[in-house]
Amino acid sequence: MKIYDYLIIGAGSAGCNIAHFLKRNKNKIAVIDREGIAGGASGAAGAFLSPLPGKKNLYNSFVNDALNFSLDFYEKLVPNEIEKKGVLRVPSTNFNNIKLQNNYMKYEYFDTKKLQNISKNFKDIDGYFYENAAVLEPLKICKKLLDGCDFYQKDISKLIFKDGVYEVGKLRAKNIILAQGVNTSLINIPYIKISPIFGLRVDVKTTTKIPFNIHKSISISTNKNDGTLSIGATQQRHDAADMKCETTCDKCTFYINTDEAQIKTLLDQANELIELENLEVIKVYKGARATIKSYFPTIGKVINDEASLKKYPTIKNGTKIPLESLIYYKNLYVINALGSRGFVFAPYLAKILCENIINNIHIPKELSTQKLFFKMARSKKITII
Ligand SMILES: Cc1cc2nc3c(=O)[nH]c(=O)nc-3n(C[C@H](O)[C@H](O)[C@H](O)COP(=O)(O)OP(=O)(O)OC[C@H]3O[C@@H](n4cnc5c(N)ncnc54)[C@H](O)[C@@H]3O)c2cc1C
Structure with missing residues (x-):
C-alpha cells in the first residue's frame, strides 16, 4: 500500500x-x-492582494512582508493569472486621510481631477495609490x-x-x-x-474599464483576462455559539435567502466609487473566513x-x-x-x-x-x- x-x-x-x-x-x-x-472560503475569495497601510507595527509589517513574498511567488507560478495593477485606497472610517498619510509605505495621492482624467466614470472621490497590489483567480x-x-x-x-x-x-x-x-x-x-466571518462576493460583466483595484469598505477589481471583474466582499460575523461548521455556506441554513440584500449592498457601495456601465452579475460566491x-x-x-x-x-x-x-x-x-x-x-x-x-x-x-x-x-x- x-x-x-x-x-x-x-x-x-x-x-x-x-x-x-x-x-x-x-x-x-x-x-x-x-x-x-x-x-x-478560498473559492469565494476576491482574491485581492493588497497592502495594509498605516504606521509601522508588528501586524502590518507581517502583512506587508507576506504580500511582497506572495506577489513574487504568484508572478513566478502563474504569470498569466495575476493582474498586478495596484490599488487605490479611498479613505473610510477605519482608514481616514490621517492614517493613510501617516504611512510607512510609498504611495501616490490621486485627487478627484486626476482620477476623472484616468476614467470619466470615477465618482467624486480621492485616494491613495499603492503599486504593490493585485487580483487572482482563486480556483x-x-x-x-x-x-x-x-x-x-x-x-x-x-x-x-x-x-x-x-x-x-x-x-x-x-x-x-x-x-x-x-x-x-x-x-x-x-x-x-476559530470564529467564522461570512462573506459574499460577485463577479460581474461591465463595459467600464477599471484601471486598477479600488478599495474602500469593499473592493472592486481591475478587469481580468476574461473581461469580468470581482466585487467583494460583505462581512457578517457568525456568532452563533458553538455552531459547528460542517458544510459550505451555500448549503448552510444560517445564510439562506441573504444573497439578494448582500448583492445589493455590494453593488451600491461599488457605485459610490465608480459607475459600472451595462452591469451584469454573472456569479455569486459565498464563504466563511476563519479568524482568531x-x-x-x-x-x-x-x-x-x-x-x-x-x-x-x-x-x-x-x-x-x-x-x-x-x-x-x-x-x-x-x-x-x-x-x-x-x-x-x-x-x-x-x-x-x-x-x-x-x-x-x-x-x-x-x-x-x-x-x-x-x-x-x-x-x-x-x-x-
Ligand atoms: C467572501 C470572501 C472574500 C474574501 N476575499 C479575500 C481577498 O480578497 N483576498 C484574500 O487574500 N483573502 C480573501 N478571503 C479570505 C480567504 O478566502 C481565506 O482566508 C482563505 O481562503 C482560507 O483558506 P483555507 O485553506 O484556510 O480555508 P478554506 O478555503 O475554507 O479551506 C478549507 C477546506 O477544508 C475542507 N475540509 C474541512 N474539514 C474537512 C474534512 N473533515 N474532510 C474533508 N475536507 C474538509 C473544506 O471543505 C474546505 O474546502 C475572502 C474570504 C471570503 C469568504
Missing part, C-alpha cells in the same frame, strides 16, 4: 500552498477535501499549486494513528496537516478558537493541551517550559486562521511551516501554536483535572 509522506486535509489556499512547498522537497503528497479544490491558483500531488474528494471524520502511520479512510500517511478553515477540527484544539482574536494566523505542531498541562500544571501560573518539552500529537500540524487575507498569507506561511517541518527552522512566536496554547493555559478559565 502507498504511504504518503504528508496528507493534507483541506484543499483551500492554506492546504494547496503547504502541499506545493512540501512537494518541492520531493515528498509524496495527498490532499483531501470534501468539497473539491477551493470549495470552501486556478489552487489547482496549479496541486500539480504533482494526489487529490481525493472525501469527507474525513476520523484520524487513526497506528504503528507510526495515520490511517485516513483507505489512505495512509506518515504526517497529517490540518488545513480545515472554519470547519470543525478533526482534533480538539481548544486554544485555536489575535488576527495573526497560526501554524505549527499541534500541542496535546491536556497531556501538556497534566505534565506541567504550573504552566498556568506562568512557569516557562521549553517548547520542545510540551507534548505534541505525533506528526500532526496545523495551518489555519488566515482571516480575510488567505491568498496574501498562505504562500508565506506555507514556506515558514515547510522550513520548520523539514529543517526545524523556528516559527515566529506570533504565528506559533505554542503562543495560543500558553495564552489559553494562563487564562483564569482553565481547570486541570
Whole structure:
C-alpha cells in the first residue's frame, strides 16, 4: 500500500500552498477535501492582494512582508493569472486621510481631477495609490499549486494513528496537516478558537474599464483576462455559539435567502466609487473566513493541551517550559486562521511551516501554536483535572 509522506486535509489556499512547498522537497503528497479544490472560503475569495497601510507595527509589517513574498511567488507560478495593477485606497472610517498619510509605505495621492482624467466614470472621490497590489483567480491558483500531488474528494471524520502511520479512510500517511478553515477540527484544539466571518462576493460583466483595484469598505477589481471583474466582499460575523461548521455556506441554513440584500449592498457601495456601465452579475460566491482574536494566523505542531498541562500544571501560573518539552500529537500540524487575507498569507506561511517541518527552522512566536496554547493555559478559565 502507498504511504504518503504528508496528507493534507483541506484543499483551500492554506492546504494547496503547504502541499506545493512540501512537494518541492520531493515528498509524496495527498490532499483531501470534501468539497473539491477551493470549495470552501478560498473559492469565494476576491482574491485581492493588497497592502495594509498605516504606521509601522508588528501586524502590518507581517502583512506587508507576506504580500511582497506572495506577489513574487504568484508572478513566478502563474504569470498569466495575476493582474498586478495596484490599488487605490479611498479613505473610510477605519482608514481616514490621517492614517493613510501617516504611512510607512510609498504611495501616490490621486485627487478627484486626476482620477476623472484616468476614467470619466470615477465618482467624486480621492485616494491613495499603492503599486504593490493585485487580483487572482482563486480556483486556478489552487489547482496549479496541486500539480504533482494526489487529490481525493472525501469527507474525513476520523484520524487513526497506528504503528507510526495515520490511517485516513483507505489512505495512509506518515504526517497529517490540518488545513480545515472554519470547519470543525478533526482534533480538539481548544486554544485555536476559530470564529467564522461570512462573506459574499460577485463577479460581474461591465463595459467600464477599471484601471486598477479600488478599495474602500469593499473592493472592486481591475478587469481580468476574461473581461469580468470581482466585487467583494460583505462581512457578517457568525456568532452563533458553538455552531459547528460542517458544510459550505451555500448549503448552510444560517445564510439562506441573504444573497439578494448582500448583492445589493455590494453593488451600491461599488457605485459610490465608480459607475459600472451595462452591469451584469454573472456569479455569486459565498464563504466563511476563519479568524482568531489575535488576527495573526497560526501554524505549527499541534500541542496535546491536556497531556501538556497534566505534565506541567504550573504552566498556568506562568512557569516557562521549553517548547520542545510540551507534548505534541505525533506528526500532526496545523495551518489555519488566515482571516480575510488567505491568498496574501498562505504562500508565506506555507514556506515558514515547510522550513520548520523539514529543517526545524523556528516559527515566529506570533504565528506559533505554542503562543495560543500558553495564552489559553494562563487564562483564569482553565481547570486541570
Ligand atoms: C467572501 C470572501 C472574500 C474574501 N476575499 C479575500 C481577498 O480578497 N483576498 C484574500 O487574500 N483573502 C480573501 N478571503 C479570505 C480567504 O478566502 C481565506 O482566508 C482563505 O481562503 C482560507 O483558506 P483555507 O485553506 O484556510 O480555508 P478554506 O478555503 O475554507 O479551506 C478549507 C477546506 O477544508 C475542507 N475540509 C474541512 N474539514 C474537512 C474534512 N473533515 N474532510 C474533508 N475536507 C474538509 C473544506 O471543505 C474546505 O474546502 C475572502 C474570504 C471570503 C469568504
